[in-house]
Every structure is written in structure tokens, then in C-alpha cells.
Amino acid sequence: MTEQKQKIAFQGEPGANSHMACQAVRPDLEPMPCQSFEDMLEAVKAGEALCAMVPVENSVAGRVADIHHLLPESGLHIIGEHFQRINAMLLGVPGTKLEDIREIRSHVHALAQSRKLMAELGAKPVQHSDTAGAARYISEKGDKSVAAIGPRLAAELYGLDILREGVEDAEHNTTRFLIMAREGVVPPANNGRCVTTIIFRVRSVPASLYKALGGFATNGVNLTKLESYLIDGKFTAAQFYVDAEGHPEETPLKLALEELRFFCPQGAVKIMGTYPAHPFRIENIN
Incomplete structure (x- = not known):
């Protein structure tokens, strides 16, 4: 197997929840960020990645839109599942205070999972392509009035302060992922659930x-x-x-x-x- 193939593809930018899921499941593989779900699946089909970490549903926000249309058309096989606890953080540029915030950016699911926070702060929710992308955006913008909701990893990668931990509305906030590959790997029968x-x-x-x-x-x-x-x-x-x-x-x-x-x-x-x-x-x- 070449070094190029020792990767696991995910949708989003470095620091996203999907990135963290990749690290949890296959720490031996290099996470490969992809702009879209289509690009992620295509990377596996083309042999650029060994497998893909595919989010399919969240315990608070429901199923991930459109992904079920893509799965049967991808030609890939599901070889595993992973449940990732989502610990959402309110992120801001260094020196930001809660009273400074007028706008909060994140993925639509993260915003839907943090309505109480936005009501408390009176902040305007703004949808972004993914949580890590929102973190990178506010890091580059450097505006204390704009914050993001994202994972701890995104704060570390983009030099942001964690203004508040655990901002999701529900403690059970969990995302289910499927691990998909070009070849199926079927476990033997009568050997566990x-x-x-x-x-x-x-x-x-x-x-x-x-x-x-x-x-x-x-x-x-x-x-x-x-x-x-x-x-x-x-x-x-x-x-x-x-x-x-x-x-x-x-x-x-x-x-x-x-x-x-x-x-x-x-x-x-x-x-x-x-x-x-x-x-x-x-x-x-x-």
C-alpha cells in the first residue's frame, strides 16, 4: 500500500468534528479534508484515501441532509460505525468577552444544537460550511464581535480562545458516522453483534x-x-x-x-x- 493511500477522508476543514472522529477511529491514518461529501467519497473511489468517515445522523439535529442519496450511488461499502460525542465550544479570537459577541458562525447542525446559547447572548446565527471552517474564518477575520461554535481541536489549530465549553443544548449530543471503503469487510457470522x-x-x-x-x-x-x-x-x-x-x-x-x-x-x-x-x-x- 502506497503512502498516498494511507489516508482517511472526511468532509470539512482540519479541526472539524469529523476530523476528530477520524483520529478516534483510525489514528494510524492521515486525515484528508475534503470540500464536499461528493469529494470525500470520490477520494476513496479514486484510491486517494483508504476509507471515509461519513456522518449520517445526529441525536439532536437528525439525519445529515442528502448523504443517504449519495451512499448507494457511491459504490462504496460500509465497514464500520462510530458514535462521536459532540462537545461544542464557543470560540473567539484572543481577548474576546461574551458581551462582545454579536454574531455566531458554525455548521447548520451546530447552530441548531446551541439555540439556548444564542438566545442568551442575543447573537445572530450565521451558517457556515462546517464548524472548523467557521473557526478558521473568525481567526482570519480577527473581529471580537464574531464567534464560532466548534470542537476543541479547531481552537488549537486556529489559535482561538475557548469562551465557554459544552454549549450544546443536550448532553446526549452524539453523531453517528459510517466508515466506508472500496472493498467490503464482512465479519464472520455468530461472532458478536x-x-x-x-x-x-x-x-x-x-x-x-x-x-x-x-x-x-x-x-x-x-x-x-x-x-x-x-x-x-x-x-x-x-x-x-x-x-x-x-x-x-x-x-x-x-x-x-x-x-x-x-x-x-x-x-x-x-x-x-x-x-x-x-x-x-x-x-x-x-
């Missing part, structure tokens, strides 16, 4: 979704996530994203998938990956 991510479409007939999901119920398979979204710009065509507990080679999920395929058009069921359940899932979700 697994999660299988499935993308599928059903026929446009009454009760098709009910019948398609029936196999999970009758075989005792727990679904931890089920989402739908439109495809091809049509209001009559929906695609479903499912996280199911279990391994496709274990009997319960194997039978459930057989029933799912029976009620879906041919080729409309795709397994995006089977990977070990993260300890956070085991300790906090069930």
Missing part, C-alpha cells in the same frame, strides 16, 4: 412495504433505523434505508432478507455493508 445496512425499493402497490418488512418481524430481527426518500425526482418512487441487527448468514436475518427480496422488484435490494455494532450502540441504544 453486527449491524447490516440495506437499501431497497418496493413495488408501487398497496401494502407492499408492510409485506416487505413482515419478514423482519416474523423472524425476530430488530430494525434500528428505517427511512424513506424519493428517487429519480418522482413522487411515486421511494427508496428505503434500513439498519437491521444481525448478520446475513445468520438464520433470522437470512430468512428476513429472502422475504424482503420476494416482495421487491428484482435487483432492488442492496446490502451496503455488514459490520460490528459499536460499543455505544450496545451500551446506550438497547
